Amino acid sequence: MKPEFIAERLVPFLEAETGASVRLDGLRSMTGGATREAFRLDAVVERPGQAAETHPLVLLVFRPGGQRAFGAREEFRLLEALGRAGAPVPRPFAAGEEALGRPFYLMERVPGEAIGRRIVREERFAAAREVLPVQLARALAAIHRVPLEGGALDFLPGPAPGEPIAASEVDRLEQLYRAIAVEPHPVFEITLRWLRSNLPASAPGAAPALVHGDFRIGNVLVDEQGLRAVLDWELAHRGDPLEDLGWICVRSWRFGNDRRTLGGIADREALFSAYEEAVGHGVDRAALRFWEVYGNLRWGVFTLVQVRGFLEGIVPSIELASIGRRTAETEWELLQLIEGRAR
Amino acid sequence: MQDRPTVHELLESLGRFLDEEIVPATEGRRQFLARVAANVARLVDRELASEESQLDDEWRRLRAIPALAPDAAEPAGREALRAAIAGATADLARRIREGEVDADGPLRSAVLDHLRRTVRAKLVVSNPAWLAADEGTPATPGGAA
Incomplete structure (x- = not known):
């Protein structure tokens, strides 16, 4: 999935989700897995009369086909439940499907080394x-x-x-x-x-x-x-x-x-x-x-x-x-x- | 018979090219894959050096396992040897699955010994460092089990 396509589709989606004006910064591809593509981006959310908030995010777009037990919305709900239980997981931000034509969700981008x-x-x-x-x-x-x-x-x-x-x-x-x-x-x-x-x-x-x-x-x-x-x-x-x-x-x-x-x-x-x-x-x-x-x-x-x-x-x-x-x-x-x- | 360089010399040169020219000139995923490719070149080199003796040893061990001894005639040629080993290994897998090797005793000991030597032979080719951690010394192709 091309970053230009994502940028074009994701802005209206995030504006509907947040009820605010949204700008995307630094959108680029990350090393993904076999079952989904990953992108990093900063969502800058601007509300009239307030300072802009910057959300460092990771976008996961699920590839079609592939063997998996559950989808993006389910994984999003799982992260919500884990966060409530006090487990160290990235905060989930939003989930959708229609906007990108494939199931996806966004979560907080936590700094750190995974290798x-x-x-x-x-x-x-x-x-x-x-x-x-x-x-x-x-x-x-x-x-x-x-x-x-x-x-x-x-x-x-x-x-x-x-x-x-x-x-x-x-x-x-x-x-x-x-x-x-x-x-x-x-x-x-x-x-x-x-x-x-x-x-x-x-x-x-x-x-x-x-x-x-x-x-x-x-x-x-x-x-x-x-x-x-x-x-x-x-x-x-x-x-x-x-x-x-x-x-x-x-x-x-x-x-x-x-x-x-x-x-x-x-x-x-x-x-x-x-x-x-x-x-x-x-x-x-x-x-x-x-x-x-x-x-x-x-x-x-x-x-x-x-x-x-x-x-x-x-x-x-x-x-x-x-x-x-x-x-x-x-x-x-x-x-x-x-x-x-x-x- | 082919002219020099030997297949060993060619693969060594291929591995060195990947390590010294491609790995430093790439990054990220491509660099990782270049390292994988260099490892594959070394793996193939080790396999060519040890394949003949490994196949002979594996067949000899399979024939020596009591109650499992395949009664096929001595295979002629490397392809026939591979097919004979594959057949005997499928038979061994089936017997294990059916519980014939569950009980402690000479058969189970012989099977475990055979499996350990067979897996060791695979690692001598694919990843000698995996063995070195357990055996304390670097494994060399054709080295004794």
């Missing part, structure tokens, strides 16, 4: 890395406390009522794997057997919580003081909160700093104990290990999904091609975890 390699390695983030485990744990506790009753977030996918959460997540991951794998992966098969015989015991009738679904270094904004905002909510779902704690420990998100098992910045236990303090109860380490194994398998299956796009000629990119050779990294880590050799 994992820099957060893990650069000296200027050294102090941030000290405080991040506790900040990440508190953010997760706030996310997991978001109330799911009331119907506003019913679009979030999740297990059927009464269905055990962990078993249903393994079922869904296995279905995805069977649907997209072009070659046999014996390590994934042996992992699926391991997961099924190590399902964490959940309290009978335990209700699912809001799970971010992609909570890791790389999807959070960090500055020199630490965590600024949690981004990338498109994989959010109802599930077991410990899934998020396992996912951030997946080795592929350590950016080469393999000995620091929490996203390359600290030991995973620093997150776990801070999380226990934030939620006010203990967390079973065997269940956390289950979710870390599940997370490594999930990333492994996601690499198969991505390379499928290359193999079918849908996305002929060298990046997707080379991701096909990263599946083995998850296989190695899965064997280490299953056989008790992982750090």
Whole structure:
């Protein structure tokens, strides 16, 4: 989508939303994801007799097609609910569809670094890395406390009522794997057997919580003081909160700093104990290990999904091609975890 | 037989060109993709250097697993060898899925050992640094498991 087109269409939309005169500054494209395009812009809102307010914003325009569980308006409502619950997320600004001919929403542009390699390695983030485990744990506790009753977030996918959460997540991951794998992966098969015989015991009738679904270094904004905002909510779902704690420990998100098992910045236990303090109860380490194994398998299956796009000629990119050779990294880590050799 | 430079020398030169000429001259997404491309050149170089011995080793291991030994005749040529490994691996995956390898014992140990060596061989080609973090020493193509 061309910035000129966006500028032309977005001004009347924002003027209707704000009931004021609006001017756009500095509109340009940002690195987006596979499912949507991203733009940065400043909206200058002017009301007669008042000083102009400048809103630094990010615009997310959802691409047509693509596999996603929910759309722009839903994600906008999710950010509203998260903000109300005190989770560190960008403030949502406005959502629409007709104005751009595609679903979109705007949110506050929070300053900070999202590139994992820099957060893990650069000296200027050294102090941030000290405080991040506790900040990440508190953010997760706030996310997991978001109330799911009331119907506003019913679009979030999740297990059927009464269905055990962990078993249903393994079922869904296995279905995805069977649907997209072009070659046999014996390590994934042996992992699926391991997961099924190590399902964490959940309290009978335990209700699912809001799970971010992609909570890791790389999807959070960090500055020199630490965590600024949690981004990338498109994989959010109802599930077991410990899934998020396992996912951030997946080795592929350590950016080469393999000995620091929490996203390359600290030991995973620093997150776990801070999380226990934030939620006010203990967390079973065997269940956390289950979710870390599940997370490594999930990333492994996601690499198969991505390379499928290359193999079918849908996305002929060298990046997707080379991701096909990263599946083995998850296989190695899965064997280490299953056989008790992982750090 | 082709003239010099060898395929190794050509790929090395390609990787160096991408690293030294293209990466510094680009930025953002294109620079990232240039790094990916340089890595692909090195990956292909490692694969060409180790493929023959890796395929032989993988087939030998599959044949040695008790109760899973594929009874096919010794494959003639590299394509036949690849097909034989793919067939035996599909069979192994099916047996694991059906629970035949669940119980602790010699079969499970042999299968896990085979899988570890097979995945290791893949990483020796795709990302030796991934192994170095666990093994303490840089992995080299053709190095022992």
